[in-house]
Amino acid sequence: MKYILILSFFLSSYCCHSQVLRKRAVTLMGSRFDITIVAGNTLAADAYIDTVIKEVSRIENLISDWRPHTQVSEINSNAGIRAVKVDREVFELTERALQLSKITKGAFDISFAAMDRIWKFDGSMKTMPSPEAIKKSVMKVGYKNIILDKANSTVFLKLRGMKIGFGALGEGYAADKCRDLMIARGVQAGIVNGSGDMRAWGRNPNGEPWKIGVTNPADINKLFVILPLKDEAAVTSGSYEKYVVFDGKRYAHIINPKTGYPASGLSSVTVIGPGAEFANGLSTSVMVLGRKKGLRLLNSFPDYRAILISDNGRVISTKNMNINIADRLD
Numbered sequence: 001m002k003y004i005l006i007l008s009f010f011l012s013s014y015c016c017h018s019q020v021l022r023k024r025a026v027t028l029m030g031s032r033f034d035i036t037i038v039a040g041n042t043l044a045a046d047a048y049i050d051t052v053i054k055e056v057s058r059i060e061n062l063i064s065d066w067r068p069h070t071q072v073s074e075i076n077s078n079a080g081i082r083a084v085k086v087d088r089e090v091f092e093l094t095e096r097a098l099q100l101s102k103i104t105k106g107a108f109d110i111s112f113a114a115m116d117r118i119w120k121f122d123g124s125m126k127t128m129p130s131p132e133a134i135k136k137s138v139m140k141v142g143y144k145n146i147i148l149d150k151a152n153s154t155v156f157l158k159l160r161g162m163k164i165g166f167g168a169l170g171e172g173y174a175a176d177k178c179r180d181l182m183i184a185r186g187v188q189a190g191i192v193n194g195s196g197d198m199r200a201w202g203r204n205p206n207g208e209p210w211k212i213g214v215t216n217p218a219d220i221n222k223l224f225v226i227l228p229l230k231d232e233a234a235v236t237s238g239s240y241e242k243y244v245v246f247d248g249k250r251y252a253h254i255i256n257p258k259t260g261y262p263a264s265g266l267s268s269v270t271v272i273g274p275g276a277e278f279a280n281g282l283s284t285s286v287m288v289l290g291r292k293k294g295l296r297l298l299n300s301f302p303d304y305r306a307i308l309i310s311d312n313g314r315v316i317s318t319k320n321m322n323i324n325i326a327d328r329l330d
Contacts, residue, residue, distance in 0.1 A: 019189075019205040024049050028056045029064070029171055031195035037182070038189035038205055048187055052178045056194070059174045062090055065113055065165040072164060076113070080160030083149060091153045094146075097169055100281045101143035104297065107288040108281055109257035111157070113165030114140035119262065121242040121253045128246040134260040141257050168284050172197035172235060172276035196236060199276045200229040217267040217309055224315075225307070225323060233276035237283040238268045250311075256288050265290040267311050273304030282306070291316060 022045035023036045035052050039045035064070045071086045078084050086094075097110040116137035118129045129137075145158040157164065166173070171194030178192045179199045189202025191210060200210040209230055213223035217240040227234070239252030239262075251262040269286045271279040282304060286294030291308055298306050298318050307323075308316040317323065 020045055021205050022046055022049060026053055028053065029060050029174065029194065030066075031171060033171075033195070034191070034193040035178075036191040036193075037187060038202065039187060048182060048185065048190075051185070052182065052192060055178050055181055056174045059170070059177060062087065063093065063166045063170055063173075065163060065167075072166070075155045075157060076163040079157035079162040083147070083152075083154035083156035085152065085154050088153055091148070091150070091155065093166065093169070093173060094155055094164065095148055095150070096277070097164075097166065097281070098143055098146055098148065100278075100285070104285040104289065106143060106258045107256070107293075108168065108285040109141055109143050110164045110166075111141050111143055111146060111162055112255075112257040113163035113167070114161060115255065115257065115260070118260075119244075119251070119253070119255060121244060125244055128251070138257060138260040169277050169281055171195050172199075172233065172278075172280040175199035175233070175276040194276075197233070197276045197280050198229075198235065199233045201231045214270050214307065215268070218313055227272065227323070229272070232272055232274060233279045234270065234272045235276060235279040235283050236268060236270040237280075237287045239263065239287060240267045254284070254287050263288045263290075265311060266294070266308055268309040269294070269306060271298070271304055271306045273301070279304060 018040060019038050020042050021036065021038050022042060023034065025032060025034050033056060035049050037045045037048045039048060062070060063072050065072045065076060067073060071090050075084045101109050118133050118137045140159060140161045145162060147156040147158060175192040175194045175197050176199055179201050182190055183201065189204065191198060191200045203209055209228035211226050211228050212234050213226045214236060216222045216224040217238065237254065239254050242253035243250050254263045256263050266287055269283045271283040273279050282298065285297060286308065289297060291310060294308065295318065298304060302320060305318045305320045307321060
């Protein structure tokens with residue numbers, strides 16, 4: 001599954017108060033990363049951006065499931081054969097992902113990487129997959145078949161053909177780690193935006209909070225709300241840009257890992273809170289769970305707040321969002 005970037009942010013492009021803002025866009029983890037750093041001078045800011053790039057590359061070389069030399073690839077290639085010893089960092093990320101899988105009862109599933117890619121959203125799919133093909137596509141998906149051994153730092157996938165992947169968490173994890181690294185280096189403000197998994201801290205050079213604009217799913221050229229970020233993460237999962245239509249029904253690209261069918265009911269979920277990794281996990285889970293169950297999940301994590309937009313344009317927010325928005329988008 002791939003989660004569509006529908007966040008945009010507004011940056012001062014110049015410096016004030018002896019601070020400069022530098023921004024660079026690079027391709028990392030197979031996605032676009034926008035790195036913004038506020039520092040005392042251009043040379044320092046560029047050096048910090050280089051450090052962020054190195055950190056994301058380091059993480060990618062640990063957790064990528066498509067690079068053959070990574071620890072995650074080793075876990076996958078030994079599915080049904082043996083447990084694989086991994087670094088503590090990889091083990092703890094896997095542990096958190098498995099915990100989220102359990103909390104959501106499989107609406108989020110770290111083993112989704114084993115799902116057959118039978119749905120195509122590039123215009124090439126002309127007929128809907130058969131019920132048999134859809135059922136078969138998720139046969140190797142199942143977080144309950146993942147065995148963790150904390151004492152030995154090992155991960156074992158019980159079934160041959162199983163796979164784990166961090167496509168739904170990895171960019172958020174990297175954004176969180178880079179924010180922490182920059183703060184440890186004395187960088188007081190910046191944004192790391194990994195394909196829409198955004199982690200901001202501090203303020204822009206003019207002293208104002210960073211701001212994000214959430215796209216209106218009914219018209220992707222418009223924003224329906226602008227939100228300030230105060231040392232927070234923001235992540236949006238959306239289903240309105242990649243989809244197919246069969247017999248008048250729209251099937252979007254976010255797939256329910258339990259059923260193999262595209263999730264329905266919500267077109268957009270934006271989650272804001274203290275961590276990009278967990279915010280992404282929540283936004284993905286809520287898209288699959290739908291409005292009622294999704295709000296129940298969100299309300300169990302009061303440090304996070306969210307805006308949900310239904311397929312028919314209804315706007316719902318958690319009680320702690322504290323914004324004035326129309327009840328319905330047109």
